[in-house]
Amino acid sequence: MQPFKNNIWMSLFFLFAVASLHAQQGPPPATVQVTEVVAMEMAPTRLVAAYSKARFITTIQAESSGRVIEIANVGQIVNAGEPLGLIADEEYALRVAELKGAIDSQLAQVEFLQSEAVRLQSLETKNLTSGTALDKNNADLKTAKADLNQARSRLEQLQNDISKLTPKAPFNGFVTQQIAQPGQYLNAGQNLLEIMSSDDLEIIAQLPFKMKEVIQIGNQWQYVDSRGKTYQATVERFIPAATSDSRQIQVHLKDHSDQLLPGEPIQLKVPESLPQTVTAVPRDALVLRRQGAHIFIIRDNAAIKIAVSTGLAEGDLITVTGAVEPGDLVVTRGNERLRDQQNVIILE
Missing domain, CATH: 2.40.50.100 (RNA polymerase II/Efflux pump adaptor protein, barrel-sandwich hybrid domain)
Structure with missing residues (x-):
């Protein structure tokens, strides 16, 4: 019986040794995805009712x-x-026929006087006609050409009226x-x-005067349409004066979505102050617990737990304050079961 008891004690000792070894080595490496902590400009925003408008009516x-x-x-x-559309005027056809007839008549007169000028010049060289007759022919020819040009001009003007x-x-x-x-x-x-x-829409918003400092040409603002989707718009121009009974500044923005219809209401995200540089991480990097929020930063292939406070958000990014710097690698996938100081394997 003694050897059997010894075997039991030896087995228990072996299991205890293995457990102690695992406890010293810690949990196995966790597989995670990471991204860089970024520095960006961000400002608190408020939603302002706005609408789209056709640029030309x-x-x-x-x-x-x-x-x-x-x-x-x-x-x-x-x-x-x-x-x-089409507008008809029955008199135009009669006037066109009349002017074409006048042009034909003046053209015939010009051709006759041109041939008569050749005949008179031939007679003059033979002293068979006077210079006065040739001068009269030249004067009549100039008058006929002027009348022809005038008739053609009247026809062109009439045809222009017809095109209208x-x-x-x-x-x-x-x-x-x-x-x-x-x-x-x-x-x-x-x-x-x-x-x-x-195809040339703009967004119109009325902003109170206390927000005049944030209205700057070229600024990129976001808006939310009736379906809850977010798009970008650029401040294109504004009227630096009160243009309505509500004593507000009218701001015009260029829409970049090409999906709005004229007159469609939207919610414009307007910054309440000038933007400031903040440290931001993806929302997926946050691990929310009852005692607060934390993130995991990768240093020397180990996950370091960092307690953070959250602030402004823009899209998928949210500002954080704590022992974290732009450029740090923050865990975005696999962070829910991570432990502080746990080794990790980073997926590319």
């Missing part, structure tokens, strides 16, 4: 008198230079209102329809 007027034959429908999308019977879109856009109706007679200068630009 134009009323198209009739440039010539006539009856409306066709007109673009409300909502119709048109490109710059495309026709918006088909109004063209001044820019890419869509029709928002029909002011005239088919069959209606319009005088030159009367309103035909309204068109709004479709």
